[in-house]
Structures are given as structure tokens and as C-alpha cells.
Amino acid sequence: MKPFSYERAAGLEEALDRVSHPDPPTLLAGGTNLLDLMKERIALPDALLDISRLALDRIEELPGGGLRLGALARNADTAAHPLVQERYPLLAKAILAGASPQIRNMATNGGNLMQRTRCPYFYDTDTPCNKRQPGSGCGALCGYQRLHAILGSSEECIATHPSDLCVALAALEAVVIVSGPDGERGIPFSGFHRLPGDEPQRDNNLHADEIITAIDLPPEGFPHHYSYLKIRDRRSYAFALVSVAAGVALENGTITGARVALGGVAHKPWRVPEAEARLEGRAPAEDVFLEAADTLLAGARGYGGNDFKIPLARRAVVRALAECCQLQLQPR
Ligand SMILES: Cc1cc2nc3c(=O)[nH]c(=O)nc-3n(C[C@H](O)[C@H](O)[C@H](O)COP(=O)(O)OP(=O)(O)OC[C@H]3O[C@@H](n4cnc5c(N)ncnc54)[C@H](O)[C@@H]3O)c2cc1C
Ligand code: SF4
Numbered sequence: 001m002k003p004f005s006y007e008r009a010a011g012l013e014e015a016l017d018r019v020s021h022p023d024p025p026t027l028l029a030g031g032t033n034l035l036d037l038m039k040e041r042i043a044l045p046d047a048l049l050d051i052s053r054l055a056l057d058r059i060e061e062l063p064g065g066g067l068r069l070g071a072l073a074r075n076a077d078t079a080a081h082p083l084v085q086e087r088y089p090l091l092a093k094a095i096l097a098g099a100s101p102q103i104r105n106m107a108t109n110g111g112n113l114m115q116r117t118r119c120p121y122f123y124d125t126d127t128p129c130n131k132r133q134p135g136s137g138c139g140a141l142c143g144y145q146r147l148h149a150i151l152g153s154s155e156e157c158i159a160t161h162p163s164d165l166c167v168a169l170a171a172l173e174a175v176v177i178v179s180g181p182d183g184e185r186g187i188p189f190s191g192f193h194r195l196p197g198d199e200p201q202r203d204n205n206l207h208a209d210e211i212i213t214a215i216d217l218p219p220e221g222f223p224h225h226y227s228y229l230k231i232r233d234r235r236s237y238a239f240a241l242v243s244v245a246a247g248v249a250l251e252n253g254t255i256t257g258a259r260v261a262l263g264g265v266a267h268k269p270w271r272v273p274e275a276e277a278r279l280e281g282r283a284p285a286e287d288v289f290l291e292a293a294d295t296l297l298a299g300a301r302g303y304g305g306n307d308f309k310i311p312l313a314r315r316a317v318v319r320a321l322a323e324c325c326q327l328q329l330q331p332r
Contacts, residue, residue, distance in 0.1 A: 008050040020209045025049035030106040033115040065219030071110030071212040090226035094168035097230040110212035117159040130156045131200040145305030152266040157200030162239045167263035171245035180210035193268030222247025227323040240264035242313045244320035255279045272296050284325035293317035
């Protein structure tokens with residue numbers, strides 16, 4: 001590991017001041033991703049600024065009915081919080097589908113948003129990777145592609161975002177609250193992560209002089225009709241091949257509101273409002289779910305080793321929506 005300095009921030013103001021300078025320190029929260037990247041020499045910071053003890057770990061009700069999740073609240077504490085379990089069980093389920101109990105005890109909500117891809121070439125410094133070293137090429141394009149993207153990819157990068165939490169936050173239309181030199185701003189979740197385009201080294205739209213302080217959840221949490229379905233190679237402790245976060249509002253047998261987001265298929269959680277519009281005003285039925293799935297997956301393309309994800313994602317969307325609506329699917 002490359003030598004680095006370590007300092008603990010006493011408060012948010014001090015941390016913001018430190019990141020506003022040229023050559024800022026790298027923020028350390030739970031360390032579950034950053035320390036691995038440092039040990040593998042993917043991240044080579046000269047200085048770490050530990051923000052894990054800042055008072056940003058609370059989970060509080062918002063006026064108007066939403067909930068504010070502190071950026072430094074641990075994933076485990078977030079999933080176990082009574083208000084999350086009661087109003088946003090989709091979020092709790094997604095968190096508990098990720099990592100292991102030990103990692104969730106350390107991992108923070110802000111760190112989860114910022115975690116880097118699990119593309120194996122990103123971690124292997126002997127192979128080309130445009131995300132790790134811009135301009136070097138993409139090892140995955142002609143290589144191992146099982147975890148890779150079928151939507152929104154570019155010829156520069158076909159990596160996926162590995163988070164479970166973020167897929168639920170996309171479906172819930174969360175807002176990421178960040179502080180920077182000009183004060184506070186809220187980034188709608190759909191605009192937080194980026195597609196790779198020709199700058200795959202940039203995972204998200206957070207500025208270098210900003211810190212995530214919280215994640216706001218709107219009042220609608222779909223507590224009665226929700227599903228988080230994670231398809232993976234092992235039943236636990238594995239990243240998603242495909243995941244689906246879905247929430248539905250039902251009135252007298254008609255879908256009056258719906259959200260569906262996919263994980264494991266793109267550089268960011270994948271949501272297409274037109275797919276959700278296909279569900280609204282209709283009675284739950286398999287052919288209706290298939291229409292939504294096809295709209296969500298429009299333009300999907302595989303690269304050979306991940307072609308299987310297109311039919312897998314289609315079936316997973318149908319299954320998740322059926323689970324939301326308690327609809328028994330006919331065996332095929
Ligand atoms: C073996 C293993 C399996 C895993 N499986 C899953 C899984 O199945 N699903 C899943 O979702 N995740 C999984 N994870 C990832 C895990 O959830 C993340 O590592 C974790 O959420 C990162 O949070 P952290 O607090 O430890 O971040 P850190 O490692 O401390 O930081 C990660 C990055 O975020 C930045 N950062 C942290 N906090 C802030 C902030 N407030 N503002 C701005 N930047 C910030 C840091 O500078 C760093 O770049 C797994 C991890 C491991 C090691
Ligand atoms: S898919 Fe992206 S992260 Fe993976 S090797 Fe290619 S450029 Fe790197």
C-alpha cells in the first residue's frame with residue numbers, strides 16, 4: 001500500500017474547507033470500498049480525511065412526510081430503523097440483499113452511493129481499463145462480461161454500478177443532499193450517477209469540493225406493494241447480475257402509480273418513466289408487466305458474455321411486479 005497521511009475531521013465546516021483546496025484529501029467513511037481499492041493500488045491517495053464521526057448519521061422525519069437518511073448512517077442501522085421498515089420496506093429489503101452483516105455494519109449510505117464498479121479489469125492493474133486509466137482501452141469489451149451492462153453503455157466502458165441500495169433509491173425518487181462552497185444543493189437520484197459516455201472515469205455528478213450529507217426520501221414509499229428481487233450467482237454475498245426494485249400503488253384492482261428500477265444492467269440504476277406509465281390505469285396482468293419490461297429494456301444490447309441478461313431482466317421485472325401485486329403467474 002502506498003504511504004498516506006490520516007486525519008479525522010472535527011466538523012463538516014472543516015471537512016468542506018479541506019476539500020475546497022486544490023489536491024484535496026480523499027474522504028474516508030466506513031472504508032469498506034476505499035481501503036480495498038487502496039490495497040489493490042487502484043486508489044492511491046496521499047491523504048485521507050476521516051469523516052466517519054461527523055454528526056451526519058441521523059435518520060429524521062422531514063416536514064411533509066418524507067425521511068432524511070444521514071450520509072454517515074450505517075447501512076445496517078438504516079435497514080433496521082423502524083421508520084424505514086414501516087414506510088420504506090423496499091429500501092430495507094434492498095440493503096439487506098447486499099454485502100454481508102459485517103460489511104453493512106461498517107458501510108455508510110453516502111459511501112454506498114460512491115462505491116466503484118466491480119468490473120474485474122478495473123481491479124487488475126495488468127489489464128487495460130478506461131475507468132482506472134483513461135485512454136488505456138477496455139478489457140471487458142472482448143473479455144469476461146458476466147457482470148456487465150446491457151443498457152446505456154459505450155464503446156469506452158460497459159461497467160455496471162454494483163449497489164443494491166441505489167436501485168431502491170432510484171425507484172423511490174430519492175434526492176441526494178450535498179454541501180459545497182456555495183452551500184447546499186439537492187441532486188435528484190436519476191441525475192446523481194452518470195452513464196460512461198467518453199468519460200467512464202466519472203461515476204457521478206458530485207463535484208470534487210462537495211460532500212454528501214444526506215439522502216431525502218419523498219413521502220410515497222410504496223409500503224404495501226413492493227419488491228426487491230436480486231438475481232445473483234450465489235444466494236448471499238454476491239453482486240447482482242440483475243436486480244429489480246419495484247413499488248406499486250393499487251386502488252380497487254387498478255394500478256394508480258408504479259416505479260421500477262433495474263440494477264446490474266447499467267452504469268447507473270436504470271429507470272424509464274414510460275415503462276411505468278404503461279402500468280398506470282391498468283389491472284395487474286402478466287401481459288401488462290411484459291409491456292412494461294419491454295419498454296424498460298428497449299435498446300438493450302449484449303456483448304456476447306452477457307446476452308443472457310436481456311431475457312433474465314425481462315423475466316425478473318415481470319416476477320417483481322407480480323410479487324408487488326400479489327399476482328400468481330402461470331407456470332410456463
Ligand atoms: C465483499 C463486499 C461485498 C459487497 N457486496 C455488496 C452488495 O452486494 N451490494 C451493495 O450494494 N454493496 C456491496 N458492497 C459495497 C459496500 O456496500 C460499499 O463498500 C459500502 O457501501 C461503501 O460505504 P463506505 O462507508 O464503507 O465507503 P468508503 O469505502 O469509506 O468510501 C467509498 C467512497 O465514497 C467516498 N465517500 C464516502 N462518504 C462520502 C460522503 N459522505 N461524501 C462524498 N464522498 C464520500 C469515499 O471518498 C470513497 O471514494 C460490498 C462490499 C464488499 C467489500
Ligand atoms: S468495462 Fe469499464 S471498468 Fe471494466 S474494463 Fe472496461 S473501462 Fe474498465
